[in-house]
Each structure stands twice: as C-alpha cells, then as structure tokens.
Amino acid sequence: xxxxxxxxxxxxxxxxxxxxxxxxxxxxxxxxxxxxxxxxxxxxxxxxxxxxxxxxxxxxxxxxxxxxxxxxxxxxxxxxxxxxxxxxxxxxxxxxxxxxxxxxxxxxxxxxxxxxxxxxxxxxxxxxxxxxxxxxxxxxxxxxxxxxxxxxxxxxxxxxxxxx
Amino acid sequence: xxxxxxxxxxxxxxxxxxxxxxxxxxxxxxxxxxxxxxxxxxxxxxxxxxxxxxxxxxxxxxxxxxxxxxxxxxxxxxxxxxxxxxxxxxxxxxxxxxxxxxxxxxxxxxxxxxxxxxxxxxxxxxxxxxxxxxxxxxxxxxxxxxxxxxxxxxxxxxxxxxxxxxxxxxxxxxxxxxxxxxxxxxxxxxxxxxxxxxxxxxxxxxxxxxxxxxxxxxxxxxxxxxxxxxxxxxxxxxxxxxxxxxxxxxxxxxxxxxxxxxxxxxxxx
Numbered sequence: 001x002x003x004x005x006x007x008x009x010x011x012x013x014x015x016x017x018x019x020x021x022x023x024x025x026x027x028x029x030x031x032x033x034x035x036x037x038x039x040x041x042x043x044x045x046x047x048x049x050x051x052x053x054x055x056x057x058x059x060x061x062x063x064x065x066x067x068x069x070x071x072x073x074x075x076x077x078x079x080x081x082x083x084x085x086x087x088x089x090x091x092x093x094x095x096x097x098x099x100x101x102x103x104x105x106x107x108x109x110x111x112x113x114x115x116x117x118x119x120x121x122x123x124x125x126x127x128x129x130x131x132x133x134x135x136x137x138x139x140x141x142x143x144x145x146x147x148x149x150x151x152x153x154x155x156x157x158x159x160x161x162x163x164x
Numbered sequence: 165x166x167x168x169x170x171x172x173x174x175x176x177x178x179x180x181x182x183x184x185x186x187x188x189x190x191x192x193x194x195x196x197x198x199x200x201x202x203x204x205x206x207x208x209x210x211x212x213x214x215x216x217x218x219x220x221x222x223x224x225x226x227x228x229x230x231x232x233x234x235x236x237x238x239x240x241x242x243x244x245x246x247x248x249x250x251x252x253x254x255x256x257x258x259x260x261x262x263x264x265x266x267x268x269x270x271x272x273x274x275x276x277x278x279x280x281x282x283x284x285x286x287x288x289x290x291x292x293x294x295x296x297x298x299x300x301x302x303x304x305x306x307x308x309x310x311x312x313x314x315x316x317x318x319x320x321x322x323x324x325x326x327x328x329x330x331x332x333x334x335x336x337x338x339x340x341x342x343x344x345x346x347x348x349x350x351x352x353x354x355x356x357x358x359x360x361x362x363x364x365x366x367x368x369x370x371x372x373x374x375x376x377x378x379x380x381x382x383x384x385x386x387x388x389x390x391x392x393x394x395x396x397x398x399x400x401x402x403x404x405x406x407x408x409x410x411x412x413x414x415x416x417x418x419x420x421x422x423x424x425x426x427x428x429x430x431x432x433x
Contacts, residue, residue: 106175118178129183138194142169143168143169147196155192155199158192162185
C-alpha cells in the first residue's frame with residue numbers, strides 16, 4: 001500500500017555491531033550522511049516499512065555517543081553553525097572521554113560520514129597532541145614504537161630542526 | 165577499544181594538518197607508520213626559532229639561518245603534496261646551495277638575504293603558478309658572470325608560472341633572456357618588478373621577450389642615479405611587436421621624471 005504520501009519515513013532502526021537496536025528519528029539520522037543515504041534510497045523505492053540499517057563497525061556504546069551528538073545537532077540544524085551554545089556543548093561532550101573512546105568515536109564518525117563530528121574529534125585530538133612529547137604521545141595514544149634505537153636516532157637527526 | 169593506530173591514514177593526516185609543522189615533524193619518530201605521514205599534509209606552517217621577519221600566515225613560512233640547507237631541501241623534497249611555500253633564506257657561509265624540488269608546488273615566495281656569487285638556488289617546480297622573488301641586501305652592483313651562471317639553474321621548468329614578482333639588484337633579467345628558451349615564461353600574464361639599476365630597464369625589456377603572453381606589467385623604478393631617459397628611448401626599439409598585441413596594462417612608477425615614463429608607456433599600449 002505504498003502511496004506517495006506515506007512513503008516518507010519518520011524513523012529508522014539502526015543495529016550496532018553487537019546486535020543492539022536503536023530507533024532513531026529521521027531528522028537525527030540525517031546528521032549522518034551514511035544513514036541519510038540509506039533513508040533517501042528507501043524513500044525513492046517508495047517503501048513503507050521501517051528500515052533496518054546494520055552498522056557492522058560500530059559498537060553500541062559508541063553508537064549511543066554518535067546518536068547523542070546527532071540528536072543535539074539535529075535540534076540546532078536550523079540555526080546557523082556558529083551557535084555558541086552548541087560549540088560549548090561539543091567541547092563538553094568530547095571532554096568526557098578517554099582517548100581510546102575518542103579514537104573509536106572518530107572512526108565511527110568517519111564510517112557514518114558525520115563530517116562535523118569527525119572534524120570536531122580531529123581538532124580535539126590535535127589540540128591534545130600539541131603540547132606532548134613524543135614519548136607522551138606514544139603512551140597516551142598507545143602507539144607502539146617499532147624502531148630500533150638507531151633508526152629512531154637517525155630519523156630524529158634527519159628532522160633535527162623539529163626537535164630543537 | 166581502539167588505539168590511535170586503528171585510525172585510517174586519511175584521518176591521521178587530517179589531525180596532523182591541524183598542527184604546527186614542527187609538531188607534525190616530531191611525529192615522524194613515533195613509529196614506522198608515522199614516519200612519513202606528516203609529509204602528506206598539503207599546507208604546512210613552520211614555527212621558527214630564529215625569527216627575522218614575521219608575517220601572520222596560515223601557510224608555510226621558513227626562515228633559515230642554517231649553515232647548510234641540505235636538511236631543509238630534503239624536507240621540501242619529501243613533502244610531495246606541498247602547494248604553498250614561503251621562505252626566507254639568509255646566506256651566512258660563502259658557498260651554499262639549496263634546491264627546491266617540489267612537484268606540486270603552486271606558490272613560492274622566496275626572500276634571499278645576502279646572496280653572493282657562490283650561492284646557488286635551484287627551483288624545480290613544474291606546477292608553479294605564482295613566483296615571488298626578493299633578493300634583499302645583495303652585494304651592491306654585483307653582476308659577475310659566475311653569479312649569473314650560478315643563478316642560472318634558478319629558472320627551470322617555470323613555464324606554468326602566471327604571476328611573477330621580482331625585486332633584485334642583480335642582473336637576473338639579462339640572464340633569463342640569455343637562457344635562450346623563448347617560451348620560458350610562456351604562460352606569464354602578470355609581472356611586477358622593482359628596478360634599482362640603470363641597465364635594469366633594458367634587461368627587463370629583454371625579459372619581456374620571453375614572456376609573450378604577458379597582459380599586465382607593473383614596474384617600480386628606484387634609481388639612485390638620475391635620468392635614465394636615454395636607456396628607455398633606446399629600449400623601446402627592443403620591444404617585440406607580438407608583445408604589443410597582448411599587453412593590456414602597464415604601470416610604471418618612477419622616482420624621477422614620472423611624466424616622461426608615462427609618455428613612453430603610450431608606445432606600449
């Protein structure tokens with residue numbers, strides 16, 4: 001019974017990699033280009049059923065966070081982008097997480113094509129790296145040093161200007 | 165939970181592009197994966213320890229007082245995607261050379277301080293569109309042949325340059341003409357220069373011959389000597405006719421005899 005008036009979806013169901021289901025309203029889902037694309041495709045086909053979108057790369061706790069972000073930003077979708085309140089919220093939002101969560105969130109934002117969240121995460125990570133030493137960056141972001149001491153010294157030497 | 169190494173290269177590069185270049189260069193020692201990541205950032209900004217000139221700019225700015233430019237040349241060479249480069253080179257030693265090899269470079273501003281005979285600057289940037297050269301504080305009156313010979317290699321593969329600015333009291337123009345590639349600046353449409361020597365006018369007119377598509381020229385004459393009128397009347401003859409077809413605008417600002425210059429300009433138009 002697909003008539004043109006009822007082919008517009010109001011909600012979608014998103015499934016996380018650990019098989020939890022999230023009901024998301026369309027405006028919120030549209031913050032993610034990936035979900036938006038799925039919705040648009042289904043609407044074009046004129047389908048009436050609630051669609052299920054499986055996200056095999058995103059766990060439920062990360063998906064919860066992405067959706068929290070999308071929900072907030074959907075509320076402000078009609079405002080201009082420079083809303084101070086929203087910026088403040090963004091900052092507080094990211095401040096809560098440890099770096100492992102931040103990395104996962106960044107990956108999820110990339111996968112779900114939520115550009116503003118991706119940019120936000122990149123900026124946040126860049127800001128945190130800025131004043132750290134190499135050893136601190138390795139520690140905090142859990143990067144394994146696979147150089148021999150000699151190799152490391154050689155590279156340091158090659159870019160000596162950066163280490164002064 | 166994921167660690168940072170699970171992020172894609174593209175995301176890491178995006179993060180690096182938000183950092184000052186000095187910080188990104190340090191990430192080269194993090195691990196093998198990170199070693200060359202930072203060189204894939206398109207626009208870089210250098211934070212400098214020896215600040216001679218400062219301009220607020222979100223693009224690359226390097227000021228060098230190094231004894232050797234080798235490390236910096238290597239650095240530029242490793243930045244394959246670099247599009248904008250601004251640098252000030254201060255030559256301290258008697259014999260120094262730097263080569264700027266940048267396959268994707270589109271804009272280059274180069275301020276050279278204390279350039280002398282034995283110094284060599286080589287620019288190999290086939291995609292260069294905007295070139296800004298200033299030679300500040302060169303030995304006055306320097307026009308030795310070997311200098312010209314050395315600067316020679318400065319001008320290779322510049323045929324895509326569309327905007328060119330040159331400030332120099334060295335006879336670079338006359339060299340450029342003698343380099344014998346008629347189309348060296350085949351795409352040049354806008355040129356500005358400051359001439360500080362009498363013979364500069366002739367050299368510059370010779371230079372015009374290798375820039376057949378020039379549309380706009382801006383010349384500032386800054387002589388300490390007086391009336392160079394003789395030069396200019398003589399040189400009008402040199403201007404090739406094909407140039408007149410394309411030239412749309414000539415701006416000449418002279419310290420003396422402004423009126424007379426303008427009169428000559430009419431010949432161009």
